[in-house]
Amino acid sequence: MIDLVIFGATGDLTRRKLLPALYQLEAAQKLPEGLRIIGVGRKLVEPGLFREQARESLEKFEGKIDPGVWDRLSGRIGYEASDYSVESLRAMSHRLAPSVLFYLALPPDVFPTVAANLGQAGLSKENGGFRRLVIEKPFGHDLASALELQNQLLQHWSESQILRIDHYLGKETVQNVLVFRFANAWLEPLWNNLHIAQVQITVAEEIGVEGRGEFYDKVGAVRDIVQNHMMQLLTLSALEPPPKIEADLLHNEKVKVLRSIRPLSRENLVQGQYVGYLEEAGLEFSSTETFAALKLYLDNWRWKGVPFYLRTGKKLARKHTEVALQFKGPPQRLFEDTDCNPEPGWLVLEVQPQEGMHIDVEVKTPGLQLSSRRTSLRASYRSKGLGELSAYATLILDALNGDRSLFLRFDEVEWAWRVLEPVLRPVDPPELYAPGSIGPNNQFSLLEDGHRWRKLG
Ligand SMILES: NC(=O)C1=CN([C@@H]2O[C@H](COP(=O)(O)OP(=O)(O)OC[C@H]3O[C@@H](n4cnc5c(N)ncnc54)[C@H](OP(=O)(O)O)[C@@H]3O)[C@@H](O)[C@H]2O)C=CC1
Numbered sequence: 087m088i089d090l091v092i093f094g095a096t097g098d099l100t101r102r103k104l105l106p107a108l109y110q111l112e113a114a115q116k117l118p119e120g121l122r123i124i125g126v127g128r129k130l131v132e133p134g135l136f137r138e139q140a141r142e143s144l145e146k147f148e149g150k151i152d153p154g155v156w157d158r159l160s161g162r163i164g165y166e167a168s169d170y171s172v173e174s175l176r177a178m179s180h181r182l183a184p185s186v187l188f189y190l191a192l193p194p195d196v197f198p199t200v201a202a203n204l205g206q207a208g209l210s211k212e213n214g215g216f217r218r219l220v221i222e223k224p225f226g227h228d229l230a231s232a233l234e235l236q237n238q239l240l241q242h243w244s245e246s247q248i249l250r251i252d253h254y255l256g257k258e259t260v261q262n263v264l265v266f267r268f269a270n271a272w273l274e275p276l277w278n279n280l281h282i283a284q285v286q287i288t289v290a291e292e293i294g295v296e297g298r299g300e301f302y303d304k305v306g307a308v309r310d311i312v313q314n315h316m317m318q319l320l321t322l323s324a325l326e327p328p329p330k331i332e333a334d335l336l337h338n339e340k341v342k343v344l345r346s347i348r349p350l351s352r353e354n355l356v357q358g359q360y361v362g363y364l365e366e367a368g369l370e371f372s373s374t375e376t377f378a379a380l381k382l383y384l385d386n387w388r389w390k391g392v393p394f395y396l397r398t399g400k401k402l403a404r405k406h407t408e409v410a411l412q413f414k415g416p417p418q419r420l421f422e423d424t425d426c427n428p429e430p431g432w433l434v435l436e437v438q439p440q441e442g443m444h445i446d447v448e449v450k451t452p453g454l455q456l457s458s459r460r461t462s463l464r465a466s467y468r469s470k471g472l473g474e475l476s477a478y479a480t481l482i483l484d485a486l487n488g489d490r491s492l493f494l495r496f497d498e499v500e501w502a503w504r505v506l507e508p509v510l511r512p513v514d515p516p517e518l519y520a521p522g523s524i525g526p527n528n529q530f531s532l533l534e535d536g537h538r539w540r541k542l543g
C-alpha cells in the first residue's frame with residue numbers, strides 16, 4: 087500500500103496541475119494498486135466536498151471527464167485537516183500506509199517547518215516501506231536560503247528521500263533536447279561556437295499572475311522561471327555528452343555548464359512589469375518583475391563567445407517556449423538577390439504549445455534568376471493524443487516508483503542560485519509593457535550587433 091499525501095491540497099498547484107496529472111495516470115491505469123491520495127489543508131473540509139471540488143478543478147483544467155475514470159480516482163481520494171504541527175502530523179501517522187510520498191504543494195516559506203515537523207513526528211523514518219518528500223520550487227529565495235533549506239531538510243531526511251521537482255524536466259519536449267542532440271551524430275560537429283552565432287531560449291506566457299499575486303510578488307520572473315526552468319533548458323542545450331544516460335552523470339554535466347557561466351552583472355539583465363499587474367495582484371505598489379531577459383556567456387571550449395539570450399514573461403503576446411540556435415552565415419553569400427539580405431538560419435526546438443522542431447535552409451528561388459530564398463524543414467514531435475501524459479504525471483509516477491533521474495540534485499539548484507545571485511537585487515524599477523506585447527523595450531539593449539529577438543511563436 088502506498089499513500090500520496092498532498093499538503094496544500096486546496097491550492098492552485100493541486101487544482102491546476104496535480105489533480106489533472108493524477109486523473110491522466112488513472113486513465114492510463116498507471117497508478118499503483120491500492121494507492122490512496124490524501125489531500126491535506128488547514129481548514130476542515132468534508133472529504134465528500136473536497137472530492138466535489140476536485141472534480142470541478144478537473145473539469146476546468148483537464149476538460150471532459152470520463153465518469154469511469156473519475157469513479158476510480160475519486161475512490162482513492164480522501165481529505166484531512168492539519169495545521170502541520172508535530173502533534174497533528176503524529177496523529178495522522180497512525181492512519182498512513184508503510185510507504186508514503188509527501189508532496190509539499192505549499193508556499194515555499196513553510197517548506198522548512200513542515201519538513202522538520204514531519205521528521206519530528208517520526209514520519210521521515212522508513213520502516214518496511216519508503217518515505218519520500220517532494221519539494222516544489224522555488225528551492226530557496228537566494229543562495230543563502232537555499233543552503234539553509236538544504237541543511238534544515240538534511241536534519242530529518244536523507245538526500246535519497248528528497249525529490250526536488252522542476253516540472254519542465256517532466257515535459258517530453260524538454261527531454262527531447264537531449265535525445266535530439268545526442269541521437270543524431272551529424273548535429274554534433276555543428277553544435278558549438280564554430281557554427282552557432284547565438285542561442286535564444288524563450289519561455290513566454292500569455293497568462294498573468296491570475297490568483298497567485300501574493301505568492302508571485304515575493305518571487306518575480308527571475309526566481310519563478312529563470313532560476314529553475316530556464317536554467318534547465320540552458321544546461322540541457324549546452325552540456326557535453328555524458329558517458330552514459332545516468333542521473334548522476336547528467337547532473338555532473340549540467341553543473342559543469344552552470345559553473346562555466348561568466349559571472350553576471352547588472353548589465354546582463356533587464357526587467358519589465360506588465361501594465362495591470364498591480365490591480366491583478368491586488369497591490370498598490372510593486373517593483374517585482376513579470377518579465378526578465380538576460381544575456382550570458384559560457385566560458386568553456388564549446389561555447390566561448392556565443393551569447394545565450396534568455397527571456398521570459400507573463401502577459402506576453404502568446405504562450406511559446408523554445409530553444410533556438412542561429413547558425414553562422416556562409417563566408418561568402420553567392421546566391422542572394424542584391425535587394426535581400428537574409429539573416430542566417432535557425433535550428434529551433436519547440437517545447438510548447440507546438441511540439442516539434444524546424445531548421446531553416448536556403449534554397450533556390452524558382453525562376454530564371456540564380457538567387458536563394460528561405461524555407462524550413464519541419465517535424466512535429468508527436469501526433470495529437472500520442473503518449474500525452476503531462477509533465478506532472480510523469481514526475482509523480484517517477485516519484486512513486488523512486489526514480490530520481492528527472493529530479494534536481496542539490497548542487498544544480500545551488501549553482502543556479504550562484505549564477506543569478508549578482509542580479510537578484512534590482513536597482514532600477516522594471517520597465518512597464520503592454521499586456522499582449524513582446525515585453526519591454528529595454529530587452530533590445532541586450533542584443534549584440536546583428537542579433538534580433540525571434541518572434542514569439
Ligand atoms: N501554481 C502553480 O502553477 C505552480 C506552483 N508551484 C509551486 O507549488 C507550490 C504551491 O503553489 P500554489 O498551489 O500556487 O500555492 P497556494 O498559494 O495556492 O498555496 C497552496 C495551499 O497552501 C496552504 N497554505 C497557504 N499558506 C499556508 C501557510 N502559511 N501554512 C500552511 N499552509 C498554507 C493553503 O491551503 P489551506 O489554506 O487549505 O491550508 C493553500 O491553498 C509553491 O511552492 C509554488 O512555487 C510550482 C509550479 C507551478
Ligand SMILES: O=C1O[C@H](COP(=O)(O)O)[C@@H](O)[C@H](O)[C@H]1O
Nearest residue numbers: 223253291293310311315407438
Ligand atoms: O513553475 C511555474 O510554471 C508555470 C508555467 O508552466 P508551464 O508548464 O505552463 O510552462 C508558471 O505559470 C508559474 O508562474 C511558475 O511558477
